[in-house]
Amino acid sequence: MDPLKLIETSPGNFSLIMNAGGTPADVVVGESGHEPNGYFWGGMAQWLVRTQVPEVEGRVKFDPEAGMFCAYGPDREALAVLGTALAAVVNAPDLLPALIAKGEAEGIDFDD
Structure with missing residues (x-):
C-alpha cells in the first residue's frame, strides 16, 4: 500500500494517510494541469470509490489537506481496500x- 499508511488513531478509529508531493505520480499529475496535493488525491480517491471500489461507499470519510491525503473511519477493512486501489494509481x-479525463467528464472535482 506504499506510499499510503493505515494507522489506528484511537481505539477503533483508523486513518489512511499519504504525504502529498513526493509520490511517483507527481510529474504526471502536474502535466495533467493539477497540483499533486491532498485535495487532488481526495478527488482521485472519490473517483476510485465510484468506479473501482464501490463497496467502500459510505464506509469512509475524507479530510484531505494541501500537504496530505486523509481518509478515515472505524472500518479498517474499507480503508485498506481504498488504500490498495489508490496505491495502484499512485x-x-x-x-x-x-x-483524470474520465473523472472530469463525470463531474469529479480534483479540488486542487
Whole structure:
C-alpha cells in the first residue's frame, strides 16, 4: 500500500494517510494541469470509490489537506481496500491521464 499508511488513531478509529508531493505520480499529475496535493488525491480517491471500489461507499470519510491525503473511519477493512486501489494509481502514473479525463467528464472535482 506504499506510499499510503493505515494507522489506528484511537481505539477503533483508523486513518489512511499519504504525504502529498513526493509520490511517483507527481510529474504526471502536474502535466495533467493539477497540483499533486491532498485535495487532488481526495478527488482521485472519490473517483476510485465510484468506479473501482464501490463497496467502500459510505464506509469512509475524507479530510484531505494541501500537504496530505486523509481518509478515515472505524472500518479498517474499507480503508485498506481504498488504500490498495489508490496505491495502484499512485505507483502506476501512466494510468492517471485516462482516470483524470474520465473523472472530469463525470463531474469529479480534483479540488486542487
